[in-house]
Amino acid sequence: MFYPFLVSDPRSGLRFRPNDKLLSELALAPAELEWLPGKAIARIVEPVWADSLANAPVETIAAVSSALANLVVATPNLRLPNLEAMPEGRARRHLLALAGIWRELGEALPQGLGAVRHALELSHGRFLSALPVVEGSLDPVAPAAMRALYYRLKSEFGTVPNQEGSRLAAPGTRLHAVQGGLTEATIEVGKRDGSISFYGLRDPNACANFAAARARMMIEAGEPANSIAVMTTGNTRLLERAFAHQGVPLSGLPGQLPKRDVLGETALFLLLAKRSPTPSMVLASLALSPVMPWDPQIGRDLAESLAGGDYRGTALRDTPAHVALWDDIRASASSLSQLRFLIDRICSQLSQGQALRELIAIPQVEGTPDWDGLLRAISVGPHAIGDPVRNLEGVSIWNASESPWRPCSHLIVVDFTEGAYPSRPRPNPLFLDSEVVAVREATGLTLFGRAEGLAASLSLFDQQIQAAAQSVTFLVPRRDLAGSRQAASAGMSLMARVFDGSPDASDLIVDLSTVPPEQWPISHHQPPPPSTTSSPLGALDLSGRDLLALRLDENGVAKPQSPSRLETLLVSPFAWLLEELGVRDLSWASEGLDVIIKGNIAHDVFENLFVPGDAFPDATSMPETLQTIFDRALGRHAGFLRGSAWEMERRGLESDILQAALRWREHLVNLGAKIVGNEIWLAGTAHGVSLRGKADAILCMPDGSLLVVDHKKSGTAGRRKRMEAGWDLQAGLYRDMIARPTRSEGDGMDPLVGRRVGIGYHLMNDGGLLTSGFLPVASSTARDMGELINEGAVAKLGERLGELKLGRIVLNTTDDEAFFKKEAGFTPYALTDGLLLVRAFVQQAVAEE
Incomplete structure (x- = not known):
């Protein structure tokens, strides 16, 4: 609590502002009762703010709590005022509503005011020590309660003169x-x-x-x-x-540093974790909570994996009890009895579980949880900051x-x-x-x-x-x-x-x-400017290291590259190196519907909608079928989209995927194709490198040839431009794996080997189908892009792989981004949207003479 006046120490004469601790000690004030207006506001049905509370509970509780605190300090004795003189009208209704909440809270007061009320009601002679006030130090706009305290102290202990005038500066300035x-x-x-x-x-x-x-x-x-x-x-x-x-x-x-209300936060997050869908940030916050029984480093590892989309809790696998606790934390509750059971079992395994359980008020009845009401009842206190430590010097x-x-x-x-x-x-x-x-x-x-x-x-x-x-x-x-x-x-x-x-x-x-620095009003120093004579770094010399064997499997064998990793190598060898070393961005962000999530959901829906061996879904019944598959895909990739706040985005994405599925069905029918498989793992060699990757779909044409299809959640124009420029790469690598397979028992590649293979890109946003090595029939709207779609990319990839064999990681220059966009026909995401570390090592391009 802020005290808008000064007092004086009778022994030293030091003038200072009082604080809660000093007043409580001198007045022998009892311990303050907990001030929790949020619970009372949520519990009492008050017509004045009932609609606002239903629509915006957090904001309404904050607003009403603020108005109530304002009313409390406006009373000179910190007791419920007599409001009978207030005429009928809106203001009277609001005042009486606030008074009702205050009455419900009993003797509790906002932090610090309990000691003030005790001092106001204390008889003369009961203070442990004198506490005179400084004359004229009372803030002219101080609230009534603080003015009353000032005059209470003045009446018993008197005043000391204010040694300073109101205009301390020299006249004329x-x-x-x-x-x-x-x-x-x-x-x-x-x-x-x-x-x-x-x-x-x-x-x-x-x-x-x-x-x-x-x-x-x-x-x-x-x-x-x-x-x-x-x-x-x-x-x-x-x-x-x-x-x-x-x-x-x-x-x-x-x-002291600001202290969080850890128990209040944990109680709120536990309830949010029980309501489906659970935001990943809620689970990550619980993983980091000091209340949890695991080591803090394990909590950080768990939180990082959650932020990256891994919910399995593998960081806890060495302690079965912790795994069971994590399963309970992740489990949602559809009934009040299930909610009570889960919360009780979770709290029983936590060191401060009893205190935490007391903060979560769950009705002892049966039925469906009123999540808004339960969440409103949780009060998370503000960060507690220690009183300032002041010295004379x-x-x-x-x-x-x-x-x-x-x-x-x-x-x-x-x-x-x-x-x-x-x-x-x-x-x-x-x-x-x-x-x-x-x-x-x-x-x-x-x-x-x-x-x-x-x-x-x-x-x-x-x-x-x-x-x-x-x-x-x-x-x-x-x-x-x-x-x-x-x-x-x-x-x-x-x-x-x-x-x-x-x-x-x-x-x-x-x-x-x-x-100029020499004219600054302060002393200064400047670091020496960077040398302008040093030559650009150009490349990292890692000779003596097998750069293609940085990732090893459990047998010590180099793991194969994936088509997407080679695509990164094509754009930026340094970004590829960081990916091989496991360097990644660990920054956190709230969940959002980005391109990656949209693509993952769309791929999931296509995989389960167009099943190999089944008849294609009927166009008239597809919306109903897709709705169920789409909801399951949300649960696997983006549970937050099930929330009401994401309804517009969810409906828009479902509509987009439905239209893409209808167009894809039309392609399949016109081509007379059969689906051999979806999300099929392929392994093979290409350009002297072992490869392994998952093909989105493989189709069998009426003539027995295969078409390897890569679904892209993008439009046709960009992909067509890249293929025309001869800089396409990814789908061709899947064809290479089928042509030169690395076989293993049960790999499922028998139906694929030995056939003529073409490649295709299905662009989901507008339904385009671009192919190479396959000539579409006249009835199909697919477009053949010819055989020269990857000449530039293959040549550059060969150059990159040759540099890796020499242990050289060539760094990007400032010209690279423009080259890939203008000449190669695609956006180099490894440079534009990748790690900041990659962009930090981009070298200034040297102008050609």
Whole structure:
């Protein structure tokens, strides 16, 4: 809880802001009851927000909880107020609804307010020690409860004089003018001086480095560290790192890192895991939960495999009990009894299982779970941050949402961006601004609306500016840490008025990227520029290594290459090397419907819709048949698409696949083809390399020849362009495996060997069928692309394989992407969408003389 006034230590005379711990100890306050408004809001049927709760439970609970906390601190005694004077109407209904939730929560109060109420009701003489307040330190827009506490302490312990005036800066300076009239209609105008300055930097990290360097420069010039303050709106980790690097001590860092509500999060994820479909990120979060019994590294391995689409839990296979627990976590529940059974069995195997089970309220009845109601009842607390640890000697850290805890000579604002200084006012989630006024007039309760919020934020910004005696430096990060652009704070316009000519606010910012380093207002150093005389790397020399034997099977034999791996080698040998070494991107992202998932689902549907040996599905009954197969494919590849939030995408994908299936059926009928097999494993040799891969479909033509088909979830134009350019590769490798097979017992290749083989690409998006080595009949819409579809690709692949034999990994150049797109007719995804590491090693192309 933030206390908007200062108190004084009777022994040392030190002025500081009180905190929950101090007040609880001096007032001997009992332990606070847990404040869980979310459960009460979900449990009580309240017409005021019932519809909103049904449609947006998380947002509604947050809004009502915020409004309730606002009402609580608006009462001077932190007790339920008398609302009888409130006239009938919308505002009265909303107030009574909030009062009903408060009444349901009993004696519980938001964190920190329990000690405040205890202190307000404590008899004089019962405090363990005196706690006088600093005269005039009470924030003028402080809520009623905090004002009451200030006057309660003042009535018993009195006040000490405020040693600082409201205008600390020297008269005549621009800072002095701002301190006297930041929000006044008229303000003293003068020339720019060093008391107020604005600097633009790239991002918050650069701002933190600048602040630390500027503080160090001041200290080296003789300024005491405790006369400098740094103000920020958010995380202090960047400041902590930057100041530690400069060797400058800080005062006001949090006593502990933010702590998550681990039990609350785990309870929420467990319920989400029981509702089908379960997002993979939910399972990954459970794998990483500290509540789980397995080693943290095993949890990380499990989470990484889940993020990659592997749900088997192989990381747990060495401990059967953990495998059984994981099976229970993954299992969905279709009834309340099944849900209770699974949750009870899971919690019984966890170290904090009893406390976790108490957070999950499952009705003791039979029936289908009300998932929305169950999830609403789970309350996940915010990250708990320790109270700031303050000392007398370090540079002060001020929080932008709090008034200064001690004055300073020099203030550095490190994130002077839009939405802060002053903070953007927010409307009351339950009351219109006119209703806020009506509530105040009828009951005396000052709820916060937009006007009150703006007044409070302006007053706070004014207090922060007034606490600096010599200078204020505003740093404007042009981008956030994600690279998005940021605008300067609206407070720029308020301060631009004190300068002659009323310049445009943006003109006041000095962009350091345009200023020579020797003119920077801080000491600096720059790393030497990279040498321009070194020649391009060109290639990695790995001679002495058999690069085609980096992956070995259990017998120590080199694993065969797949057509897709050779396609990667064709585009980028370095990307191929990383793939052979198992280097992959481990970044996490929420589930989404990308091209790969669409392709996997479409292939699955085609495999189970067009079954070898069965008659082709009838066109009229295909929609019904496909619907069942499509749903099973979703379960195998993208369970999240079964959720209601993905209904539009799911229906669109199902419709696309249905149209593709109808067109594929038409091709099969017109060609008179029979399906030999789907997803058939082939093995053989080509270009001196062992190959193994899975063919999407193999068709038998009426003349006995075979057509190896590769289904592509793309359009015809791009594939036709590549085949015309002579840079096709993948399907031809399947034909090579049939022509030069590597046989094994039960490989199923007997019906394939010795036949004439053609290849084809079925482009699902528009139904095109492009072939080579096979001349379609006149009744078919398939198009023969001739025999010269892979000349360029085969030549380049031979060159790449020759380089591998010499142990050379040739690196890509900046010309390669354009070559593949323009000359070869395809997008080199290994370069455009592959690992960032691959793009980092792209060499500058050398211009031909």
